[in-house]
Amino acid sequence: MMVSKYSASGNDFVIFHSEEKLDRTELAKILCHRQEGIGADGLVVLIPHEKYDFQGNQSKIDFEWQFYNSDGSHADMCGNASRAAAHYAFKHDLASKNMSFLTGAGVISATIESSDDKKGMVLSELTPPEILDTEIEFNGNSWWLINTGVPHLVRYMDNIEEFDIEEARELRYKYNANVNIVQVVDGNLKVRTYERGVEDETLACGTGMAACFYRAFKEGKVSDSIEVYPISGETLYLGYNGETITFKGKVKNTFNTDWTN
Numbered sequence: 001m002m003v004s005k006y007s008a009s010g011n012d013f014v015i016f017h018s019e020e021k022l023d024r025t026e027l028a029k030i031l032c033h034r035q036e037g038i039g040a041d042g043l044v045v046l047i048p049h050e051k052y053d054f055q056g057n058q059s060k061i062d063f064e065w066q067f068y069n070s071d072g073s074h075a076d077m078c079g080n081a082s083r084a085a086a087h088y089a090f091k092h093d094l095a096s097k098n099m100s101f102l103t104g105a106g107v108i109s110a111t112i113e114s115s116d117d118k119k120g121m122v123l124s125e126l127t128p129p130e131i132l133d134t135e136i137e138f139n140g141n142s143w144w145l146i147n148t149g150v151p152h153l154v155r156y157m158d159n160i161e162e163f164d165i166e167e168a169r170e171l172r173y174k175y176n177a178n179v180n181i182v183q184v185v186d187g188n189l190k191v192r193t194y195e196r197g198v199e200d201e202t203l204a205c206g207t208g209m210a211a212c213f214y215r216a217f218k219e220g221k222v223s224d225s226i227e228v229y230p231i232s233g234e235t236l237y238l239g240y241n242g243e244t245i246t247f248k249g250k251v252k253n254t255f256n257t258d259w260t261n
């Protein structure tokens with residue numbers, strides 16, 4: 001089976017496509033294992049939408065995806081993987097440069113601005129964000145819970161170097177959510193995320209950056225079009241049009257390999 005390895009702003013994924021919709025929980029754990037597998041934060045499998053084929057005949061939906069975290073858990077959405085999956089789909093002739101596909105959170109649209117393998121540029125339009133709670137107090141700090149496809153806790157910090165991973169882990173289980181801290185810097189944002197399903201901090205999390213942006217925008221700390229810096233050191237470009245968040249950044253197809261179980 002041919003599989004592709006991708007990095008989308010530091011969040012990394014194994015991606016392949018298949019005609020079959022199967023439970024790939026165990027495969028996700030094997031492929032994503034850092035020592036015994038390929039190693040990744042998540043697995044994405046592109047499959048034909050149940051009613052339509054990969055060419056998108058008669059449909060606005062080009063395909064459907066299955067997304068698994070590295071521990072094999074399913075997640076409804078992954079912002080960075082949506083950009084990597086779009087690059088993969090375009091490269092494998094599964095969709096054109098403007099595409100839409102079905103995720104657990106709903107239909108996502110993506111646009112390939114550059115399909116270069118090492119410095120591709122892809123924009124995704126996420127499902128509309130939803131604020132679930134603005135009154136969570138924990139250890140004297142104010143957290144918001146926001147769904148940007150998956151749930152994210154967000155709080156501000158003056159210095160994101162001081163991210164307390166143990167506290168993040170506690171909150172992750174208490175609220176069954178990903179946990180983000182955000183620092184406002186000259187109208188832009190620095191973000192760090194503890195990811196559910198990876199059970200550690202990752203180098204970048206798209207829906208996490210979107211949740212941080214949404215809170216900061218709602219509280220008047222940033223404009224509707226900003227840059228966001230995850231700890232991978234990359235730059236993401238986020239925008240809010242009053243309904244949905246768009247999210248653009250680099251995508252790298254790091255390598256492709258034949259994998260046998």
Ligand SMILES: N[C@@H](CCC[C@H](N)C(=O)O)C(=O)O
Binds near residue numbers: 077195197204208
């Ligand atoms: N890294 C992703 C989010 C992946 C899902 C998350 N770990 C969850 O289980 O909620 C992103 O880029 O959005």
